[in-house]
Amino acid sequence: MKKLLPKIGLGLVAAFVLIQVIRPAQTNPPVTGDLKAPPEVMRVLRKACYDCHSNETKWPWYAQVAPVSWLVTRDVNEGRKELNFSAWEGSEPGRKLKKLKEIGEEVGEGEMPMAIYPPLHPEAKLTDAEKTLIVEWSKQAP
Numbered sequence: 715m716k717k718l719l720p721k722i723g724l725g726l727v728a729a730f731v732l733i734q735v736i737r738p739a740q741t742n743p744p745v746t747g748d749l750k751a752p753p754e755v756m757r758v759l760r761k762a763c764y765d766c767h768s769n770e771t772k773w774p775w776y777a778q779v780a781p782v783s784w785l786v787t788r789d790v791n792e793g794r795k796e797l798n799f800s801a802w803e804g805s806e807p808g809r810k811l812k813k814l815k816e817i818g819e820e821v822g823e824g825e826m827p828m829a830i831y832p833p834l835h836p837e838a839k840l841t842d843a844e845k846t847l848i849v850e851w852s853k854q855a856p
């Protein structure tokens with residue numbers, strides 16, 4: 715037992731070093747049609763949503779370290795696929811309407827930003843006033 719523990723420890727360190735080789739691409743593609751909304755709405759969306767729902771992601775240092783990097787990259791890729799504010803202007807009015815409705819629902823129910831996000835980005839923990847602002851904004855005709 716005395717000899718086994720250091721070996722396990724070394725094995726874990728080696729595994730941690732090895733998985734660093736797998737680096738998913740973390741890209742910020744060009745912004746083609748950034749959302750245009752009132753400044754107070756933009757302020758909330760930028761601080762609470764843009765890291766996952768735009769092409770202006772601020773990739774934090776821990777997003778470079780596997781296995782966290784794999785999870786963060788997956789969230790951003792899936793988030794952009796669902797809703798990308800960087801390609802908002804110029805997208806179909808029907809799609810905008812659908813997305814506005816989803817935004818209202820997700821923010822109203824406290825489902826977005828994703829639960830894992832605010833503890834690491836305290837400014838993204840929305841106040842009731844900020845939630846109401848986004849929900850009211852989402853009711854507009856696109």
Ligand code: HEC
Nearest residue numbers: 762763766789792793796797816817820821826827828831
């Ligand atoms: C940490 C990353 C992250 C943040 C921050 C984030 N989202 Fe998301 N969002 C996702 C992911 C991943 C999905 C797709 C999977 C899902 O629906 O849970 C998603 C899905 C959505 C959807 C589509 C849901 C549906 O009905 O299919 C909407 C709308 C949305 N997010 C709005 C927002 C808004 C508004 C904010 C900011 C207040 C926000 N998100 C913040 C990661 C994020």
